Amino acid sequence: MADPLTFRLKNIIVETLHLEGIKPEDIKDDEPLMGSGLALDSIDALELVVKLEKEFGIKIGSSEESRQALSSVTGLAAFIRQRADQSRLPS
Amino acid sequence: MPFLADQVPVRVVDCGCVTPLGDAAKTCAALLRGERALQRIPVAGGEGGDRVPMAMLPGRALDETSPPAWGAVVKKLFAPVSGPAWGTARRPIFITSSNFGVGSLYAYRKTGDAGHLTYGTPFACADWLRREQGWGDNFSIFSHACVSSHLGLVQAARMVAAGLAEQALVVAFDFISPFVAGGFHALKILNADFPSPYMNRATGSIGLGDGAAYAVLAREGGDFKILGQSLHNEMYHFTANQPDGAGFDACLAPLAEKAKSQGLRLWLKGHGTGTLEAGRLESTRLAEAFPGAPLVGWKGSLGHTLGSCGLVELALAIAAFRAGRTPGTVGSATPTFAPAVALEPFSNREFDAVLCSSNAFGGAHAGLLLAHD
Numbered sequence: 241m242a243d244p245l246t247f248r249l250k251n252i253i254v255e256t257l258h259l260e261g262i263k264p265e266d267i268k269d270d271e272p273l274m275g276s277g278l279a280l281d282s283i284d285a286l287e288l289v290v291k292l293e294k295e296f297g298i299k300i301g302s303s304e305e306s307r308q309a310l311s312s313v314t315g316l317a318a319f320i321r322q323r324a325d326q327s328r329l330p331s
Numbered sequence: 332m333p334f335l336a337d338q339v340p341v342r343v344v345d346c347g348c349v350t351p352l353g354d355a356a357k358t359c360a361a362l363l364r365g366e367r368a369l370q371r372i373p374v375a376g377g378e379g380g381d382r383v384p385m386a387m388l389p390g391r392a393l394d395e396t397s398p399p400a401w402g403a404v405v406k407k408l409f410a411p412v413s414g415p416a417w418g419t420a421r422r423p424i425f426i427t428s429s430n431f432g433v434g435s436l437y438a439y440r441k442t443g444d445a446g447h448l449t450y451g452t453p454f455a456c457a458d459w460l461r462r463e464q465g466w467g468d469n470f471s472i473f474s475h476a477c478v479s480s481h482l483g484l485v486q487a488a489r490m491v492a493a494g495l496a497e498q499a500l501v502v503a504f505d506f507i508s509p510f511v512a513g514g515f516h517a518l519k520i521l522n523a524d525f526p527s528p529y530m531n532r533a534t535g536s537i538g539l540g541d542g543a544a545y546a547v548l549a550r551e552g553g554d555f556k557i558l559g560q561s562l563h564n565e566m567y568h569f570t571a572n573q574p575d576g577a578g579f580d581a582c583l584a585p586l587a588e589k590a591k592s593q594g595l596r597l598w599l600k601g602h603g604t605g606t607l608e609a610g611r612l613e614s615t616r617l618a619e620a621f622p623g624a625p626l627v628g629w630k631g632s633l634g635h636t637l638g639s640c641g642l643v644e645l646a647l648a649i650a651a652f653r654a655g656r657t658p659g660t661v662g663s664a665t666p667t668f669a670p671a672v673a674l675e676p677f678s679n680r681e682f683d684a685v686l687c688s689s690n691a692f693g694g695a696h697a698g699l700l701l702a703h704d
Contacts, residue, residue, distance in 0.1 A: 282570040286518055302534040303519040304607065 244330040245317045253313075256291045257284050269314045274307060285310055292316075296324040341488040343701070344498070344553035348544035348646035349408045350633050351386045358633070359650035362658030363676050367632045369525055369538040369662075374516045376509040383521045384538035385507055386634040391541065393509055395434035397446040401506040402463065405543050409464050412500050412545055418467030421497045423490060425483035427473045429638025432456035434508025460502075477602075478562070478689050479503065479638030480544070481697030484645075485560045487548045497549065503639035504543035511637070512539055518570070526605025526635075527663040528628035529614045529672045535607035540634025544642035555649055558684065558700040559589045565694035572612055572694060579616035582696035586686060587620040589700060595683045597621055598657055599671075600648050602690045603628020604635050605662075613690060614669035621686065625673040631662025641689040641697060648685045652703045655680055 250264035253273070257280070271277040274285065282303075289306050292298065298320060300306050309319040321329065347354060351368040352361040361368075368386035373379045376393035387393065391400045406413075418424045432450035439447035450456050457472050473482040480503035487499035515521035515537065524536035548557070565578030572578050590597055599617055603610060617626055629644060636643050651657045659675040667674070679685075684702040691697075 281568060282518070289519065290517055300519060302522045302524070302536065304534045306519045 243317065245320065246313055248330045249313050249316055252291060252295070253278075253288065256287055267313060270312050272312055273310045273316070280310070292320070296320050296328050298323040340550070341491050341548050341557045342551060342553045343546055343555040343557065343649065344549045345411060345547040346545065346646045346649050347408060347411070348542065348643045349388070349404055350542050350636070350643065351388050351540065352633070355646040355650040356653070359647055359654055359658060362629055362632055362647070362661055363654070363656055365659070365661050367525070367661060368540065369632065369634050371523070374509070374512045374521070378509070381516065381523065383512065383516060383523065384525050384536070384634060385512065386538060386540035387507065388541045391506070393507065393512065395438040395447065395508055397435065397438070397444060397449070399432065399435060399450055399506070401504070401541065401543070405460065405504055406463055408543055409502060409545055412547060413464040413466070415465055415467055417464070417500050418461060418469045420469055423496050423499055424461070424466055424470040425473060425487050425499065425501045426457045426460065426470055427479040427483035427501065427503045427638060427642070428453070428456070429474060429476055429479050429505050430508070430511055431474070433510050434506060437508055437510035474638060475695055476691035476693055477635070477637055477640055478691040478695045478697040480640070480642035481560070481562065481689055481699065484546065484548070484642065484699060485562060488557055488560060491548050491550060499548045500545065501548065501642060502545045503642040505637040505639040506541045507539045515539065520606050525662055526631045528603030528605050528631050528660055529601070529610045529626070529667045529669065530663040531611070531666045531668050532607075535605055535610070537604045537606060538630065538634035540630070540636045542633065542636025542639045542643040544639055544646045546642060546645065554704040555652075556702045556704065558593070558702050559586055560700070561585050561698045563696045565696070567694045570692055572609060576612045576616040578694050578696055579612060580620065582698050583616065583620040583688070586698045586700045590621065590684065590686070595702065596681060597624045597684050597686055598679060598682050599624050599626040600644055600685055600687045601626050601628045602640070602688055603660065604630050609690065611668040614667070614672060617688070618669040618671050624671060625677060626669065626671045627657060627660050627673050629658060629661060631660060641687065641699070645687050645699065645701065648687055648701065652679060652685070
């Protein structure tokens with residue numbers, strides 16, 4: 241069974257960025273999100289970070305931290321688990 | 332797009348600026364002392380938010396007033412070039428800004444006070460400025476993010492060189508607002524850290540600053556000559572440069588050739604916002620184009636004055652020549668991306684010219700080569 245946070249993050253990526261022709265299950269857990277893989281760019285990162293900060297109540301401090309957080313869905317999930325109030329995580 | 336005034340030299344016969352540290356001479360003196368104008372201010376003004384580095388004119392709040400508080404500041408700055416002699420067929424005006432009165436538009440949205448709309452759109456803002464200064468109707472508006480004032484300088488120089496204008500006035504202004512600060516903050520490049528231009532560190536950050544400037548260009552007069560200007564837009568990505576630096580190279584190449592052919596001894600005033608990748612690319616490409624020339628950036632003190640930065644920093648470069656010393660890269664330390672980054676002030680008595688370069692979102696690059704008589 242898929243990890244609920246990972247599942248939620250993939251949905252957020254597809255919905256927030258309006259990724260046409262891509263379904264949440266198409267995104268691989270360890271696929272790079274920036275540059276290669278999904279090839280998200282800095283504007284995509286901006287939109288995602290704003291959404292993630294609101295949904296999970298986390299703070300991302302710099303653009304470098306943002307890139308690090310968005311390394312992959314697995315990396316992003318770990319980043320959020322470290323920083324978010326556990327009550328805001330999907331179960 | 333190089334514009335090299337080989338046949339008809341265009342001269343800067345008057346130039347001034349205002350920053351939170353004062354006029355051009357006072358700002359230059361403060362930079363020479365290593366003073367930093369930036370302070371940590373809540374990003375959303377009266378609504379609070381994270382504290383981020385911003386440099387604001389004394390007495391000005393981030394939340395816009397009606398009329399804007401910066402109006403009195405630019406009126407005083409532009410006093411030497413006010414009146415109906417400007418904005419005529421032979422003395423056109425080029426009004427440049429990145430944001431014009433967007434702070435007023437934002438204030439209107441927040442308060443519903445329609446008075447803010449008088450200054451809100453680019454044309455409304457420029458026309459208000461024109462009426463306040465008593466200028467005529469012959470003015471053009473240029474805006475292209477952080478190379479806005481360079482576009483005005485190029486167009487003004489062309490008019491003068493072509494004999495279509497006896498003198499041309501370029502004005503530039505940008506005053507920060509919660510709207511603009513919020514945008515950079517959302518990008519995470521405006522964060523809690525003070526900027527350190529060209530410094531190779533773990534995270535990058537910029538600061539934002541208030542700034543305004545003007546320059547009068549003509550064929551004769553003054554003791555500074557524009558040897559060439561260059562514009563290039565690499566059209567690679569909205570917020571990123573081509574990774575190999577080719578966009579920088581394309582802009583710098585004609586100016587480097589010009590400087591080399593004349594055997595000029597140059598110092599470089601770079602853009603240097605404090606972001607990492609752009610800082611690395613800019614400083615390494617400048618070092619390649621102008622080997623050995625010392626590079627400085629002043630946004631570690633003044634913050635990024637956005638579309639006005641090219642003209643504000645040109646006025647400061649002229650002030651530095653007049654003072655005989657060039658301020659160092661305030662706010663930075665070793666290690667830097669390129670060895671030519673000058674962290675401390677240095678004497679510019681032995682230098683003939685300065686290259687002033689700016690870069691902008693959208694992959695726009697601009698350079699201006701200015702020689703001292």
